[in-house]
Amino acid sequence: MIGPGAGARVMVATRPVDFRKGPDALAALIGAAYGGDPYSGVICVFRAKRADRIKLVWWDGTGLCLMAKRLESGGFKWPGIQDGVMRLTAAQLGALLEGLDWRRVHGGRRPIAPQNGELREDLAERDIVCALTRFARPLAIGLPPSEERALAHRHLDFYVNGLCARESRRFKS
Structure with missing residues (x-):
């Protein structure tokens, strides 16, 4: 936006x-x-x-x-x-x-507890709020509600896993 x-x-x-x-x-x-x-x-x-x-x-x-x-x-x-x-x-x-x-929604940068790995140091609660806002809303694509919820949860899990640092990945120049 x-x-x-x-x-x-x-x-x-x-x-x-x-x-x-x-x-x-x-x-x-x-x-x-x-x-x-x-x-x-x-x-x-x-x-x-x-x-x-x-x-x-x-x-x-x-x-x-x-x-x-x-x-x-x-x-x-x-x-x-x-x-x-x-x-x-x-x-x-x-x-x-x-x-x-x-x-x-409460302001401030409060670190959240790790889930399935360590969170990046710069990750805060507002990043998770952004993820929830972005992916957990109803998708409105014509699926039955249970399938919409399941798809939204898969998207949210994918996004949150991307926020977790499982290993350091660096691009080589």
Whole structure:
């Protein structure tokens, strides 16, 4: 996905906004209503009245970026509607964008226990969250649910095994 970087700061407007607004109007709203600076690199997340739509606005150094997403089924897991903003980590934003419950994602780089071998030193819990987000979702390819789950588990096992360092493999030049 083309979008904001992994270490970005995230600000979520908890009250729904008019989704006819473009990036300039949303940037003005950030400054006027929420006291934020839309040109500081912070990612500003907006929701529509319907829980299945989301917009992100951020400054990438060359211009304002606008990303919009609509879920085909279900809805985003939003906090309660109230005035103000709340902060999310980049991992929580990733979960929110996938339609997952962002409250179950905790930030920080906490090493996880080895499974079937030693994990690389740079591997953290967020890598496993990424793997779960990427491979454990329903595949929606027309298979019966039990076969979809089995295929998703095989993909997830393959991905996690690739994260485990079984032996040092180096390319020879």
